Amino acid sequence: MAEEQKEKYLGLYTILPSEISLQLAEVALDLKIYEQIQNKVKEVEQSKAMSQEYGRQIQKIAKDLTTILTKLKAKTENLAQAKADQKVLGEELDGCNLKLIELDAAVQKFSEQNSQLGKPLVNKIGKLTELHQQTLRQAENRFSKLNQAASHLEEYNEMLELILKWIEKAKDLVHGNIAWNSANQLREQYILHQVILGKIFRKM
Template sequence: MQEHLLLQVQTSRAQVHQELKEREDVEKELGLVKGWIQDTRGLLLSPTADLDSLLQELEVFISRRQSVERMTELQQSKYQDLQSGLPSEISMQLAEVALALGSAEDQVTLLLELSRLQDIEAKLKSISDKLENKAGDLKEAKEETKSLCEECESCGCSLAELGVAVQEFGEQNPLLCKQLGDAVAKLTELQLHTAQQARDRVNRLKKAEKQVEEYQSMKKFILGWIEKAEALISGNIIWNSASQLQEQIRAHQSLLRECRGLHGDLEVMGEREAQLADVLKTEGWSQQVKHLSRCTEELQQSAKTRLQSLQDAAKDMLRLEAEVKNLHAAVDQIQVTLASPDLNKLSLREQLTQRQHLLVEMESFKQQVAAVQRCQSALRLPEEVVASLPICRTAQTLQQEASQLQHTTIQQCNILQEVYSHQ
């Protein structure tokens, strides 16, 4: 009987020692978890905590919580088998640790969501800043704006997903839900503002596309006129005849007619440059307009000066050509008369009278030659050009022919008079 009692005491003592040891192990494990929670709170409060660190901590929290839940189940199962209740000190410690883990896990979840919101906020601010930037090229600006619109839309989708997640989260954590909900609402408002900003930029770029097209069209026309004007003005003037001068006059007049609208085009180009400065970098455009304006003004003035020279030369050439034509007609008429077979059929007396009459007519040669020389000296042409003009060579030839005709006719009259006096 004593041996049986002794065995029971020994068994109970062993059970007590085992129970104490198990309780010590549980308390030790719970102490480690409490210490870990305390250490982790320091990380959660750190301003340098990044998203990857928070995600790692969340995984550890979940693992720790599951471990404590298993520990609680094991302790409850053990004391249920012993037909006893879970000791209050262990129950309180398990509940305290579970509550602390749950609270810390909620905090990590909140920080994770806030971190995502901070990322979205940073992205939206970056999009907004880029939308205000000016591009150097319209095509580049359109492509960038399209990309920014897509990014903004993506932020909107992320916020919508977060909004749903916050609602689900709020069923268990109403206080944290309000904080997250306010942050999501604030960011949603920012996203809507940024989306409107993007739409406004798209509309401005569409308007700018038309303005750039107008600017480039006017620029192309002006550059074409400048090229045409430079080719015309740099070309040599052909002074040979009034008709050739008239052709060149018409070319210069046509050029000047075409440039009448250039001043207005340049003003419009300046206006377009000012309007496009809202979305594009147009620093060089203003200088471009000034350069084109200066070139067109200089070329226009040069064309006017050349036109005046051509018109003066054409007037002088027309007068010279008319006088040369008159002299040419007079010389031809005398030559035809002198060469007529009918003249030689006349009597000596009649031939003499006829030639003497022609000599009287030839006196007009002097006036006609003088008129030609006056017109020739009055030509408003470069001196080096006058000597080589075909009309001037023709005038010189006609003067020589007129002089030769007079000389020949005088000789013929002298011969005829001498022959007639000896009859």
């Protein structure tokens, strides 16, 4: 029985005609090409998505830098508050710098693999770097001015203290606390006031 089944199946076995084999080969090739095309389309879509994401990151950093730059240019009359704000803005600027460095490296790598999509991003990174440098210069300039203001305020306070002392001495003169019958004491008081006035004018 087994031999009969074997002969039956062998009798049914036939070799495919060459035309059909060729058609199947063409179909297989078409399927392979289609798969390659689909993979390429997928890569392009992924590249576009990455390009858009990098673009959003660039816009975010640019917005943050513009906000910092605006605050750095703002005038203030409160020196203590200005110093506190300067510290916060400096930290925010450092954060933008780190993000810019990381983004620049990522965009450069992306541009090497996708020159068409990467070139506009590289140009935007260049402009963003210029904005960062401008903001950094403004921060340094403001820091310098704050230090100068603090120094001037200290000098002003010293001068004010001398003036107040001079006023007290003048009050003593007006109220006759000096022993006018002593020429030596009068001369000493005169010299003392001259010294005080000299210090005041040197501070001005």
